[in-house]
Amino acid sequence: MTQSEPSLASGDPSKPPSPSGPLTERPAQHHHGDALLAWWLAAAIVGADIGTSVFYTTGVILPLVGFAAPFIILVVCLLMWVFKATYEEGCAVSPFNGGAYIMVLQTVGKRFAIVVGALTILSYLATAAVSALSGAYYIDSIDNIMNWPVTNIVFAAIAPVIVFGLLNIVGIKEPAMIVFFIAMFHFCLLLYLDVKGLIMAFERHIDLSRFSHSLTAVTPAHFVHGFAAAFLGITGFESAAQIVEQLKTPTWKTLKYIYLSVVVLVGITAPITSFLCLGLLDAGQLNDFKNSLLSGLAFVEGGKPLLFVLVVDAALMLFAAVNTAYVGCIGLCTTMAKQGNLPAFFLRRWAHKFPFMQGYPYVCFMFMAICALMIVLLPGQVDNLGQVYGMAFLAVMCSFCFGVLMLRIKMPLKVERSPYKTKWTFPFKGYQLPIPPAIGLATLLFCEVVLLFSAEGARGLGFQILGVILIVMCFYRMGVLEGRLRELPDLRLGMGKFATMEEIPETLPIYVLCTGGAKARSLATMLIKLLEREEPGPKEIVIFHAEEESARRGMMHELLQRVVSQQIGPSFKNHDIVLTTKILPDTLVDGLIYLKKAHPFKKVFIGTGTDPETAERYARDLESNLGVPVENIGRPTLIDTKQTK
Secondary structure (H helix, E strand, O other), rough: OOOOOOOOOOOOOOOOOOOOOOOOOOOOHHHHHHHHHHHHHHHHHHHHHHHHHHHHHHHHHHHHHHHHHHHHHHHHHHHHHHHHHHOOOOOOHHOOOHHHHHHHHHHOOHHHHHHHHHHHHHHHHHHHHHHHHHHHHHHHHHHHHHOOHHHHHHHHHHHHHHHHHHHHHOHHHHHHHHHHHHHHHHHHHHHHHHHHHHHHHHHHHOOOHHHHHHHHHHHHHHHHHHHHHHHHOOOOHHHHHOHHHHHOOOOHHHHHHHHHHHHHHHHHHHHHHHHHHHOOOOOOHHHOOOHHHHHHHHHHHHHHHHHHHHHHHHHHHHHHHHHHHHHHHHHHHHHHHHOOOOOOOHHHOOOOOOOOOOOOOOHHHHHHHHHHHHHHHHHOOHHHHHHHHHHHHHHHHHHHHOOOOOOHHHHHHHHHHHOOOOOOOEEEEEEEHHHHHHHHHHHHHHHHHHHHHHHHHHHHHHHHHHHHHHHHHHHHHHHHHHHHHHOOOOOOEEOOOHHOOHHHHOOOOEEEOOOOOOHHHHHHHHHHHHHHHHHOOOOOOOOOOOOHHHHHHOHHHHHHHHHHHHHHHHOOOOOEEEEEEEEEEEOOHHHHHHHHHOOOOOEEEEEOOOOHHHHHHHHHHHHHOOOOEEOOOHHHHHHHHHHHH
């Protein structure tokens, strides 16, 4: 399979067909309403990451742009509306976990998608380590009464990593409730600081001219660098795209509420807070609180009591961002495991033994171990880790924006039927491409280049960690997976005058039946009868199955062979038909594209699986990707009408 080929059908890109039928749109847990997240819980998960930006964004860009920092932060916050429209369109068209990985997988190919997946994993590992360490340092800063050694900082940072790891083994909803209350307290505190700060600013008649003067005096080079660095303020924006399958339906409406709440809250509080930090703190206080300007603002407004509350809030929010990293990484890793790009044991759960554990323990343990190792090895690298996170995050968002643009080219019919798509478009080579992702892609690429050339220490550290992740993933695919994914031999069974295989002509009209195995006999029998009635004459029927992880030792192949040779074949021995079983180590559409190149077929038939409506929609999407008719022969109406004729 070449990279230029379409990688996925527009149905579930995360998994091949199951033995009970080729089609299911969502994982099993998605059918349990109590496991799905309401928009306000999901918004808390996303906001917990973005909401931490107020603790450091102004301090990061202040040395570069001076008092122009609030204006730059405001511009970045306004750009969130662009990314809001982009992510809403992408997730509405493809409502599956994985975010940028799924976007790239559907539109570009597997190789590039694996790189994007590795970058996303890197961003979550970095944000978890940075957030945990920063939270520990904030606790240590309480009135300078602790003065912890580095070992205590490390232990305090590892604690939330372990706690949220164990909570996510239980499930996604339990830690989300905790994060919701933390996020609510945080934004209420920010609103209080902003309202009181604006009153104080009005009473003190602060000099506004220094802000406007700084905006005109900053050099272009510093402005560019500051603008790129200010994007650290919206890191975590992509997290909602990693938990799409855990959102209450309709998904696109839930996403709309999530991003609307986050964009409005962050868009209001971030620039105002930055303005107040620079306007109410004098030169000495700006120097004293240069690494925690928000702490300085709390001290100016309410003295040590409010400072204490702010520090506790900062630590809790930073620890809550660790949970966001867990949630995002779980959504991504399980999707990649379904695709065979990560080991299948990441999909194993303990719910059959412990019903209260609905999460993915092996992903949590892996993330917990690597994150703890990074904290132990890099306790003094918080700044560099933060920059690594920023660069990885920008690359991931770039990939998502590019993927959304390519959806209009690769899957126009699916975009057309999507419940949400932006109306702001521009023409490009006969296609109407959306404007928001185009603006987002250009902006993010520019910022990514700036950060790559300016952050030398972080660049080296980021490439090292990314290299390790990619090496491990490639080793798995080449050393372990590829050995299991070797193409299995086909079984060909000639019937009627084709009973002697030498008599089979070189060219026969080929029809494909996609099925797992459990329904192979009933669906194949139904298909043969339909074809004999509607298109009589010699033909070949390929019973096709895309190999699953659980069947890669040949179990499914043996089942299909038995079904074809012992059950279907004897029933139609008087028909001039060739039955062929075909198993390919790939997702459904990948395998069909490969099969079509080698043996052009006239039509594809699928069953309903467990959801006839979803199967019918899947058939139409599959039809648009393959360019051949696709018929759902498992529809109850179709079965009833055609069997009763």
